Amino acid sequence: MKFLADMGVSPVTVLALRQQGYNAVHLNEQGLERLPDSEILEKARQEQRIVLTFDLDFGELLAISSQSLPSVIIFRVQNTIPVFVSSRLLAVLSECGEDLETGAIVTVEDNRYRVRRLPI
Template sequence: MNFLVDENLSPRVAELLAKAGHDAVHVRDLKATSAPDSTIMALAAADARVIISADTDFGALLAYARAKEPSVVLVREIVELRPPDMANVILGHLDVLEPHLRAGAIATFTATGIRVRALPLR
């Protein structure tokens, strides 16, 4: 899968996802540090990337626009994990999440599991 890791997460997460065989970049790699969320969404959509972020604003922006892309993986509740552990959690669930993310979804990691909502949000 193609990922865009938001600036509120370590660039190491992108490195680890790339090492696992995915096309993963950090916003820093795209010179988009401090860019508005709408710009991050446009960059992700243009390259068919899934945003990985701890920022819940992406869900609000997607709902407001009734957008079908980009997909977002929210890691707010597991943000305290070290980058290798976070990458492992994401990678460990991709077999289940990938079809949803390819179709357009927001996947939220919680302390007790994962919640997936299809896009567009209603």
């Protein structure tokens, strides 16, 4: 799996993914700090990446588009410390990787996660 981290996601989380062997990039690393959400989705689609974000707008954009990719992981956690976010992400990936490969919005909370298959 390949990932594209939105600006709200810590580089620590990107590093944690890389340490686990995932291909992960952060918008900041590519000088794309101000890229609009719709263009982030298009970039992820073209590069076959899963978007990591704290921004609910991505779910809405995907619902409007009726497309099945890219998948998006939305963090809705109380504890936003990067180490916690990273551990939650890795736990969720081990359980719903197949859903993410075929197209889904995964909402990650402190103690649970929800999967909505795309298109919506």
